[in-house]
Amino acid sequence: MKPVALVTTKPGFEPQLREELNKLPIKRKVLWTPFRGILEILSQNPYEFLNTIKENENRGNLKFLLRIIPLEVECHADIDEIKNAVSILINKKKE
Numbered sequence: 001m002k003p004v005a006l007v008t009t010k011p012g013f014e015p016q017l018r019e020e021l022n023k024l025p026i027k028r029k030v031l032w033t034p035f036r037g038i039l040e041i042l043s044q045n046p047y048e049f050l051n052t053i054k055e056n057e058n059r060g061n062l063k064f065l066l067r068i069i070p071l072e073v074e075c076h077a078d079i080d081e082i083k084n085a086v087s088i089l090i091n092k093k094k095e
Contacts, residue, residue: 001027001028001029001042001043001044002042002043002044002074003040003041003042003071003074004028004041004042004043004045004046004049004050004070004071005040005041005046005049005050005053005068005069005070005071006033006038006039006040006041006068006069006071007021007038007039007041007065007066007067007068007069008037008038008039008065008066008067008068008069009037009039009064009065009066010037010064010066011036011037012036012037013037013064014032014036014037014039016063016064017039017062017064017065018030018039020061020062020063020064020065021039021041021062023061024052024053024056025052026043026048026049026052027043027044028041028042028043028049029041029042029043030042037066046070046071046072050068050070053065053068072089073085073088073089
């Protein structure tokens with residue numbers, strides 16, 4: 001599994017959002033982050049996860065979800081590592 005998204009909620013409502021996300025019919029893992037109101041989602045297929053979120057959001061099943069931030073690459077806050085990740089994404093988009 002790889003990181004596919006960050007999801008946000010109001011600070012303090014992380015357990016409720018995690019419970020809603022765990023009810024989704026897709027293989028995923030919900031991780032806590034050190035930041036209040038933000039959870040990290042691991043999954044096999046980012047597109048399948050995002051489509052599942054859209055479907056359930058339209059049905060009103062995700063009351064505690066504020067935002068979804070899709071992730072393509074996860075890297076540390078090191079300038080060289082960020083440059084490398086950006087280069088990889090640029091080359092991927094050119095293909």
